[in-house]
Amino acid sequence: EAGVAQSPRYKIIEKRQSVAFWCNPISGHATLYWYQQILGQGPKLLIQFQNNGVVDDSQLPKDRFSAERLKGVDSTLKIQPAKLEDSAVYLCASTDGRAGYNEQFFGPGTRLTVL
Amino acid sequence: DAKTTQPNSMESNEEEPVHLPCNHSTISGTDYIHWYRQLPSQGPEYVIHGLTSNVNNRMASLAIAEDRKSSTLILHRATLRDAAVYYCILRDGGAGSYQLTFGKGTKLSVIP
Numbered sequence: 001e002a003g004v005a006q007s008p009r010y011k012i013i014e015k016r017q018s019v020a021f022w023c024n025p026i027s028g029h030a031t032l033y034w035y036q037q038i039l040g041q042g043p044k045l046l047i048q049f050q051n052n053g054v055v056d057d058s059q060l061p062k063d064r065f066s067a068e069r070l071k072g073v074d075s076t077l078k079i080q081p082a083k084l085e086d087s088a089v090y091l092c093a094s095t096d097g098r099a100g101y102n103e104q105f106f107g108p109g110t111r112l113t114v115l
Numbered sequence: 116d117a118k119t120t121q122p123n124s125m126e127s128n129e130e131e132p133v134h135l136p137c138n139h140s141t142i143s144g145t146d147y148i149h150w151y152r153q154l155p156s157q158g159p160e161y162v163i164h165g166l167t168s169n170v171n172n173r174m175a176s177l178a179i180a181e182d183r184k185s186s187t188l189i190l191h192r193a194t195l196r197d198a199a200v201y202y203c204i205l206r207d208g209g210a211g212s213y214q215l216t217f218g219k220g221t222k223l224s225v226i227p
Binding site: 004031033040041042043044045048056091093095102103104105106107108109 | 151156157158159160161164200202213214215216217218219220
């Protein structure tokens with residue numbers, strides 16, 4: 001079974017530029033999460049999708065961050081404009097969302113450096 | 116979410132058992148105890164979870180105190196590949212959202 005795919009793996013941009021990350025979850029997984037992980041800290045949830053609808057985006061800085069999952073499969077996370085403090089690893093995770101607990105499967109992440 | 120407390124770091128010798136502690140004194144009756152680990156330059160991966168009873172799987176064992184205010188992740192025989200950050204997470208089973216709130220975790224070093 002293929003895992004969660006993310007691209008690019010690394011990105012370096014100047015502050016005030018825009019950037020986009022892509023995630024392809026495990027086939028058939030209805031629930032998709034985006035996390036931000038700053039160096040030395042645990043991942044922090046930014047947004048959760050169920051199919052193509054947003055379940056929770058309470059921790060997403062909506063003035064600069066946006067995310068979409070148009071066909072309920074892959075997803076993009078965008079930052080516009082980027083700030084220095086956005087330097088972090090952005091992780092995508094998915095779960096199949098059936099009744100009962102199902103583990104989250106994480107992708108390898110995209111490491112963003114904002115200069 | 117209820118909070119957990121873990122040591123910042125621990126060391127273990129290769130091929131010896133490792134006991135990773137987690138305190139969660141404010142745990143509620145519907146909170147599940149989850150453990151994930153994150154190997155260097157990778158995303159986190161699921162290790163084990165439980166509610167009240169001890170749990171075993173191919174990766175590890177989870178020992179839960181009778182009052183549920185603490186738990187211990189047990190790696191029976193540490194290998195170099197087990198060097199990672201281990202996160203103890205409480206998830207509200209009554210909320211239905213399956214969200215995870217990560218702390219800083221315990222960085223486990225395995226000495227050859």
